[in-house]
Amino acid sequence: MSKEKIRSAALANPNRFLKFSNILQPWICSVSLICITIGVIWGLFYSPPDWQQGDAVRIMYIHVPMALLSSVGYFLLALCALCSLVWKHPLADLAAEEIGPIGGIATLLCLITGSLWGKPMWGTWWVWDARLTSVLILLFFYIGHITLMHAFDDIQKGYKAAAYLALIGVFDLPIIKFSVYWWNTLHQTDTFKFTSNPPIVMTMIWPLLFCLIGFGLGFLALILSRVKSAILEHQFNRIVKIQLYNSNLL
Template sequence: MSATPTLVARAGTFFHRYANPGRFLKLGARLQPWLTWPALLLTLAGLGWGLFFSPADWQQGDSVRIMYVHVPAAMLASAGYAGLAVCAVLSLVWRHPLADLAAVEIGPVGACITALCLATGSLWGKPMWGTWWVWDARLTSVLVLFFLYLGHIALIRAFDDPQRGYKAAAILALAGAVDLPVIKFSVQWWNTLHQPDSITLTGAPTMSSSMLWPLALSTLGFSLGFAAIVLARTRAAVMESRIRSLLSSPRRRGGSASGDAA
């Protein structure tokens, strides 16, 4: 009976280790170049290889090259929202002070990558299906994800009291996480136009290595880039929060008042 509270307490201690803004900023400054530069190099290498040197598909022709942008965007759309759900748990359960700031910054990045996923999917769908959009289960569930991102962005900024916005947005993030397994398994649960996943954890890839390697490089580059952007935005948010705290501190206000009186 006591194991669960102890485990929760230990997890809280681990997560709060980097709750100190100064410690987080130091760690973030060290990680930033290790995320940014590999992201740029891997993305350029993956896209260059995939768009210009990988073979065309025997059925889809050159239109398959959209895959090197669409697939990483689709994966990160779901991964970004999963990050929002993790931040929500950290905020609601452990009151982690940086979780709310991270959620604020993940939202816009996740919405942009989801919009890119929808746009590239539409470009891919036109030559394959003969239309820009169908109310396919996979497409519709990703569109719902995009609206969830927009709802989270709006809700977290909708209150004069930031804490109320953080809490409401955290609840939305947890509720919206139900859409993630729908996105993942929609092609298995329903008869859809969208093709099944070519890469799974339980089986061998159904594409040739000449396509798989550039896709892997592009996906890794996009993932590191997503993390680099979120980290940079969160660092900026933490620094902005610290500046606000310094400007609004009683000592600061008292010093300003004394200066004005003098």
């Protein structure tokens, strides 16, 4: 059976995924909204200012979740690419197509909030720091992936080219992670460390954790919603094609 036939069959009967997402998505959205509300209000209005950075540190409650989600989103993109190229998973390309824009927006927000944070700390909106530059490259990979998805008349060629690009770009993720340790950079080291105590107080960690959980679940909810909508759209288009084919026969 060809890949297109497998895709069509899966999209025609998406019982497991649709049932799973319909049950799980309302709970994810509710918990996400609660955590974001608590985390943002707590972080912006009730957490203490930093002894060096003052109130500018409050950007952290948006910037850190976006930075994490930008890398997590691209890892999911690469995982979908691997499932598509190696195991021919019928929904991998479809999921990758929907993850790309969400991850790209998270990366863009990471860069914007980082610039807003960097201006009062470094005296400039942008520096060609290793961490900043590698995140900017990640944004270019996202844009390239989205572009390749729709660059060919044959959508399967677009999926395949985008999948290869996603696997190439995954090598940027460890550079983003370890750049602050490999090079002498202006960017601070990671907020959370498994080998030592965090460099911030618990009254900052708790609202940050709420923001991380909230934005992370919101990210997941958006992915589920977009993939579900894409499946239903493909299913609807398939039904329309069948009806048109049957009408032409008549």
